Amino acid sequence: MEQLIKDLKLQIKNALNLEELSLEEFDENAPLFGDEGIGLDSIDILEIIVLLEKEYGIRLANPKEGKAIFQSVKTIAEYVQANRKK
Amino acid sequence: MSVAITGFGILSAIGNDASAVLSSLKAGKTGIGPMRYLRSSHKELPVGEVKLSDEEMLRMLGQDEKAIISRTVLMGAIAIRQALEHANIDTQGKRVTVISGTTVGGMDITERFFKQIKDDDALLPLLEKHDCGSSTREMADLAGLKEAQVCTVSTACSSAVNAIILGSEMLKNNEADIVIAGGTEALSLFHLNGFNSLMILDKEQCRPFDKNRAGLNLGEGAAFVVLQSQPHFISPQGKRIVIRGYGNRCDAFHQTASSENGEGAFLAMSEALQMAELQPDDIQYINAHGTGTPNNDASESAAIRRVFGEKIPLVSSTKGFTGHTTSASGAIETVICILALLNDFVPSNYGWKEQDEACIEPYANSKFINSKFKISPLESILCNSFGFGGNDSALIISKSPLPAPPLGECLRQETCILGECIIDNVEQLGELREFVSAGEARRMSKLMKAATISSLKALREAGIETPDAIITATAFGMLETSEKFLVDMLENGEETLSPTLFMQSTHNTLSSAIAIRTKCHGYNMTYSQGKDSLEWALRDARRLIGTGKAKTVLVGYHDEATPTFQEFFRRMGKPVPQEIYSRSIVLGATKNA
Numbered sequence: 013m014e015q016l017i018k019d020l021k022l023q024i025k026n027a028l029n030l031e032e033l034s035l036e037e038f039d040e041n042a043p044l045f046g047d048e049g050i051g052l053d054s055i056d057i058l059e060i061i062v063l064l065e066k067e068y069g070i071r072l073a074n075p076k077e078g079k080a081i082f083q084s085v086k087t088i089a090e091y092v093q094a095n096r097k098k
Numbered sequence: 099m100s101v102a103i104t105g106f107g108i109l110s111a112i113g114n115d116a117s118a119v120l121s122s123l124k125a126g127k128t129g130i131g132p133m134r135y136l137r138s139s140h141k142e143l144p145v146g147e148v149k150l151s152d153e154e155m156l157r158m159l160g161q162d163e164k165a166i167i168s169r170t171v172l173m174g175a176i177a178i179r180q181a182l183e184h185a186n187i188d189t190q191g192k193r194v195t196v197i198s199g200t201t202v203g204g205m206d207i208t209e210r211f212f213k214q215i216k217d218d219d220a221l222l223p224l225l226e227k228h229d230c231g232s233s234t235r236e237m238a239d240l241a242g243l244k245e246a247q248v249c250t251v252s253t254a255c256s257s258a259v260n261a262i263i264l265g266s267e268m269l270k271n272n273e274a275d276i277v278i279a280g281g282t283e284a285l286s287l288f289h290l291n292g293f294n295s296l297m298i299l300d301k302e303q304c305r306p307f308d309k310n311r312a313g314l315n316l317g318e319g320a321a322f323v324v325l326q327s328q329p330h331f332i333s334p335q336g337k338r339i340v341i342r343g344y345g346n347r348c349d350a351f352h353q354t355a356s357s358e359n360g361e362g363a364f365l366a367m368s369e370a371l372q373m374a375e376l377q378p379d380d381i382q383y384i385n386a387h388g389t390g391t392p393n394n395d396a397s398e399s400a401a402i403r404r405v406f407g408e409k410i411p412l413v414s415s416t417k418g419f420t421g422h423t424t425s426a427s428g429a430i431e432t433v434i435c436i437l438a439l440l441n442d443f444v445p446s447n448y449g450w451k452e453q454d455e456a457c458i459e460p461y462a463n464s465k466f467i468n469s470k471f472k473i474s475p476l477e478s479i480l481c482n483s484f485g486f487g488g489n490d491s492a493l494i495i496s497k498s499p500l501p502a503p504p505l506g507e508c509l510r511q512e513t514c515i516l517g518e519c520i521i522d523n524v525e526q527l528g529e530l531r532e533f534v535s536a537g538e539a540r541r542m543s544k545l546m547k548a549a550t551i552s553s554l555k556a557l558r559e560a561g562i563e564t565p566d567a568i569i570t571a572t573a574f575g576m577l578e579t580s581e582k583f584l585v586d587m588l589e590n591g592e593e594t595l596s597p598t599l600f601m602q603s604t605h606n607t608l609s610s611a612i613a614i615r616t617k618c619h620g621y622n623m624t625y626s627q628g629k630d631s632l633e634w635a636l637r638d639a640r641r642l643i644g645t646g647k648a649k650t651v652l653v654g655y656h657d658e659a660t661p662t663f664q665e666f667f668r669r670m671g672k673p674v675p676q677e678i679y680s681r682s683i684v685l686g687a688t689k690n691a
Contacts, residue, residue: 028540029540029541030540031536031540032536032537051537054355055353055354055541055597055598055601058295058296058297058597058598059596059597059598061297062295062594062595062596062597065593065594066594074297
């Protein structure tokens, strides 16, 4: 799980071009969306969906399903752990 | 003054000419179905294709069947020929302008041959027909209008309505005798996959305004109208149709989503009514943009409710018949509105079943004719057309013209330059951080960065935060992001493509992003006509200021070249374009005109 969280942080940072966010500061429990946390938006959700399909073979048909999954890196990691195809 | 529509032509999934389109609408027959012509692996996606192969269209145009010509061009040329034939006019010795709305341009050919072009010099000339401007030139030539001036408008899905608006403005200002305006867009792998990456395509028949709507179906087609400044023109059948009003505004909210209260759409519809000197009550039918995405239909409904209050006229989206024909949709729907007026007929909202509280109730079923909805003879129709980036436009098409002021007396105000900035070196892009946070900059391509810096610096010099209007010009558009998306699609297949790249691929990306940044809800326009692009943009700005529609206009010319693109030019032995060039000018009215 720890390794998966580490991988996801790097993959998300690269996919979303979050240049100024250091991996050390990237808290897996911080909310990804909204003004409080990392501050991502709906297009970022779509990019993370692409990432999950590319890296883990997970296919999400409806971005709305993603709301609960995409709360934080931690919740994404839990979802990937349970559903990964590769 | 109103501009007369003296002819029209149309090619769409529901028919290859106007009478076939009318029959399908009356019979309730959709043109959306399984993919036949587009070579995509996404066979699960229904599409509204024109039921003609490229070879059949080449034959119709008297061309060699083996010629390689974009489907965008073929469909457009056929629609223009129909429109000219219908208008039955002699263009000899007249000032004729063809204005087309398109975003795809020659992309269907580029994506088919891109890999081969890399190794085969003989195919290089195909690239010269890639950009929107040259596809419009080729189309006008094929339609027999070699002498005509051409112009391409590219504001994503509202392109064609903006082409018709531009044509009307040119006629009112006596810049042309005859304008053939409309739009054309072929289905391409590029935008099918782009829309798919945004997850807004329905795998079933689309259902605009329905509670269970799940996205749009893409379609293709072309439609053109012949416009003349003869408000009293009456057709041989004793009919008269005019463009009575229009509005072009910007939602200035998001690159791919509409605001909840539909601000841009509200402003565009209101402006159109005002120009037409009509009250909401005077509109009997609205042909909605109604794409079938949850976001568009709710936002458009909110805007319609704001304009029309409790008394909403009949509304339908005809995209359940034609599919969303993107840049051509405004012209296809304009022709549908003309057919509705000529036949006192209201097309239904195909596919709608269940009321959504967030949406207006569309005119969806003929059983309503005698009960809930009462159809009176149609007099005036509102046609909505919205695009990515919040490029929202509306047209009012009517049987009765407005009183006409004398021609050519509209330009009363001279213009002057209030601020200017040129960015032509990537090293200057570091200045971006002066204006934009790291979080905002992370998605921006080089051209977006350059355009943002030059625009904001020019505005700063002019001492203006929000201009009245934004007009951009670009010959090739967003090459860096488009090429990345194209190469990824061609090399890795039609899966897992980046929505961020696609949403920054349309030509109006820059004008709408700058509108969002400067909170400019005013007129917003993008021209893509090769080396003439800037001149068209400046002409438009001078017209806006001259007629008193705007006091300050931000005009920008932005182009970029990727290494691949530069290599193509080198191989062709042509001057190699610069990596980046962005010039912004703020125009204002002179004080003592």
